[in-house]
Amino acid sequence: MTRKLIIATVLMLSTVMVSCSTKPSDSPKPSDNNTTTVEQNKDDNGSSNADSKKANETTSDTKKVNKLKLSIYSIDDNSLEPNQSGTIEVNENSTLQDKLKELAKAVSEKKFDNLPIEVKSIDTVNGKKVATINLTDSNNKKWVPKFQGSTGGSVTANTLIENFLQSNNKSKGEWIDGVKFLYNNETIEYEHASDLSTVKYAN
Incomplete structure (x- = not known):
């Protein structure tokens, strides 16, 4: 009788462990996060560079000497x-x-x-x-x-x-x-x- 209980317990634990290991993860892949961050930085830098160029052009116009x-x-x-x-x-x-x-x-x-x-x-x-x-x-x-x-x-x-x-x-x-x-x-x-x-x- 004791032997049957041990076998049943082992089988149940095995089933639970298999179920946990195959459960899909809800959290996004690290690679997805990295892609988003790179794209965001790219947009920020592009906008920043454009603003900087425009500021430089304005400054050069004001410095123009007649x-x-x-x-x-x-x-x-x-x-x-x-x-x-x-x-x-x-x-x-x-x-x-x-x-x-x-x-x-x-x-x-x-x-x-x-x-x-x-x-x-x-x-x-x-x-x-x-x-x-x-x-x-x-x-x-x-x-x-x-x-x-x-x-x-x-x-x-x-x-x-x-x-x-x-x-x-x-x-x-x-x-x-x-x-x-x-x-x-x-x-x-x-x-x-x-x-x-x-x-x-x-x-």
Whole structure:
């Protein structure tokens, strides 16, 4: 009798164990979870990258700098008339004084062998904006030959006046009305460059 009970118990336990091992799992496979997470991350990254690109494009648009062209003039030795020989670009939003400084640098390099040309000030005289430009050479007289000779002195004077007044440049924007030149902070008193001794106004 005891033997029969033991056999019956073993059979019942075996049946229960087989039933438990074959029961399907309700929980999702790990691989399914991983796939979902990867797809979600992909979507998040894609959206994030698109937003970042759009932000960068907006930033680059706001940083865009508007430029305007200033003319560089040469003077004909015979007619003493100005001819545009080049241009430079300056930031349209720079101050008038900064634009003049960039022009002074270019004129010095292209027309006067890098002799210093200093923008001292812009003053209002009788309602007009007049720039004072100082030609400097620390008293070593490197500017002096530029003021001499009937043709040489006139070419120097006209080159400086035309370049700073930009009279023929219709796209210069806000600009000075007149210009006054000094040599080492003093009035320029050379016969052949006499036009540099007084204030010159745009036509």
